[in-house]
Amino acid sequence: MAAAPSDALVFFGATGDLAYKQIFPSLLGLVREEGLNVPIIGVAKAGWNLDQLKARATDSLQHHGGSDPKAIQQLLGLLRYVDGDYGDESTFTALRQQLGQAKRPLHYLAVPPSLFATVAQALAKSGCADGARLVIEKPFGHDRATARTLSRLLSQYFPEENIFRIDHYLGKEPVQNIVYTRFANSMFEPLWNRDHVSSIQITMAEDFGVQDRGRFYDETGALRDVVQNHMLQVLAQLTMDPPTGEEHEALRDQKSALLKAVRPLELSDMVRGQYVGYQSVPGVRAGSTVETFVALKLFIESWRWAGVPIYIRAGKMLPVTATEIMVRFKRPPRETFDELVPVSSGHVRMRISPDVSIGMGVRVKLPGERMVGEDVEMLLTEHAPNLMPPYQRLLGDAMRGLGELFGRDDIVDAQWRIVEPVLDDSTPVYPYEPGTWGPDEAQALIGSDGPWHNPNPAAETAA
Numbered sequence: 001m002a003a004a005p006s007d008a009l010v011f012f013g014a015t016g017d018l019a020y021k022q023i024f025p026s027l028l029g030l031v032r033e034e035g036l037n038v039p040i041i042g043v044a045k046a047g048w049n050l051d052q053l054k055a056r057a058t059d060s061l062q063h064h065g066g067s068d069p070k071a072i073q074q075l076l077g078l079l080r081y082v083d084g085d086y087g088d089e090s091t092f093t094a095l096r097q098q099l100g101q102a103k104r105p106l107h108y109l110a111v112p113p114s115l116f117a118t119v120a121q122a123l124a125k126s127g128c129a130d131g132a133r134l135v136i137e138k139p140f141g142h143d144r145a146t147a148r149t150l151s152r153l154l155s156q157y158f159p160e161e162n163i164f165r166i167d168h169y170l171g172k173e174p175v176q177n178i179v180y181t182r183f184a185n186s187m188f189e190p191l192w193n194r195d196h197v198s199s200i201q202i203t204m205a206e207d208f209g210v211q212d213r214g215r216f217y218d219e220t221g222a223l224r225d226v227v228q229n230h231m232l233q234v235l236a237q238l239t240m241d242p243p244t245g246e247e248h249e250a251l252r253d254q255k256s257a258l259l260k261a262v263r264p265l266e267l268s269d270m271v272r273g274q275y276v277g278y279q280s281v282p283g284v285r286a287g288s289t290v291e292t293f294v295a296l297k298l299f300i301e302s303w304r305w306a307g308v309p310i311y312i313r314a315g316k317m318l319p320v321t322a323t324e325i326m327v328r329f330k331r332p333p334r335e336t337f338d339e340l341v342p343v344s345s346g347h348v349r350m351r352i353s354p355d356v357s358i359g360m361g362v363r364v365k366l367p368g369e370r371m372v373g374e375d376v377e378m379l380l381t382e383h384a385p386n387l388m389p390p391y392q393r394l395l396g397d398a399m400r401g402l403g404e405l406f407g408r409d410d411i412v413d414a415q416w417r418i419v420e421p422v423l424d425d426s427t428p429v430y431p432y433e434p435g436t437w438g439p440d441e442a443q444a445l446i447g448s449d450g451p452w453h454n455p456n457p458a459a460e461t462a463a
């Protein structure tokens with residue numbers, strides 16, 4: 001039976017950056033495309049009133065939301081505002097009043113992680129948590145132990161099916177397409193294993209630095225910021241077994257099983273880097289050893305994947321902004337012709353952002369008398385980024401009680417288990433120049449499984 005939709009949407013951190021860049025535009029999309037028509041209550045400690053929140057929303061939508069005066073007016077008409085400290089009971093009493101008749105509110109905690117527990121507790125104490133759903137921003141915990149503590153605390157007030165741990169990568173259309181392409185065709189499955197795949201690479205490159213997020217980033221680093229969550233979710237989509245049966249948790253069950261089979265990282269499996277100039281970003285501590293780049297080698301201990309090296313690379317200030325997967329197939333078992341088939345010739349390439357494409361690489365004969373060939377890539381799909389922002393998709397799903405595109409307690413725990421042994425200053429951090437592919441040590445990590453596949457910049461039309 002479908003769960004009843006939430007009848008109010010509360011977002012904490014209403015005056016913050018995430019609300020400005022992501023939440024207001026997503027709410028507009030929900031109003032315009034899905035007829036969202038429930039009270040939307042912003043909460044923050046800013047000394048603001050409702051008019052100021054509306055002005056902020058209008059400004060956000062001008063910059064990030066597109067023009068649709070009718071939908072904007074509708075959204076502004078649904079907005080309410082509660083100002084107050086998250087440590088004050090009165091803030092939550094005021095929220096309870098604003099909720100009025102709502103019986104199934106959704107509370108979205110777009111606040112710093114240090115406040116998750118405080119807000120959840122206060123929601124429960126004030127009666128605002130009754131029948132409610134809770135959406136939690138990342139990072140969920142700072143390590144395995146703190147994530148477990150947070151989970152235990154939340155579970156006192158919210159049943160697991162009402163907790164939605166956001167990983168916005170799961171709201172991205174091309175991340176869904178990984179699973180779709182794999183399981184809507186039968187041709188990939190026989191190839192998708194240790195018999196045919198020689199290595200897998202996932203690169204998440206960004207050509208910008210940490211910008212105005214110095215303080216947040218310096219407590220986080222690349223491993224916690226994007227690997228523990230986004231990259232491991234992408235890896236799970238790419239390598240998990242096909243979901244079976246009719247259970248609505250089938251997909252997350254397979255994902256969980258896969259992540260539990262990933263061998264926890266060892267120190268020698270990782271290279272950390274920091275771009276030159278990071279130290280002068282406001283908010284970054286002097287002498288910081290936090291990584292802005294990381295390259296990893298992983299293995300999955302399963303019959304399907306045993307022995308297949310998996311390389312993940314993520315970094316700021318790299319030459320391009322693009323996230324791309326490269327699945328390389330084994331070379332032919334012997335050279336039949338008068339040439340050496342390159343390692344890169346048989347592959348599946350999946351580009352997740354900023355533009356989207358899936359390509360299959362094969363080697364074909366060059367016209368002529370000689371039996372020599374060239375590598376070609378057949379494009380299965382190629383298009384501009386999807387217009388629905390990930391946050392719109394995810395908030396809409398959470399409002400309807402659909403949890404498939406969110407983290408789950410056991411999944412988040414399995415993700416922490418993988419990175420836990422190499423967190424913080426476990427290995428040296430090597431400097432790299434902005435605009436390069438990270439420190440040279442990353443080349444040594446991939447060694448003969450290389451070269452690294454460096455994604456191309458976005459095509460102009462797709463940018």
Ligand code: BG6
Pocket residue numbers: 206225226353
């Ligand atoms: C966020 C990270 O979760 O993801 C950022 O905190 C990163 O550091 C961002 O830039 C990347 O997301 P996207 O959707 O722009 O690829």
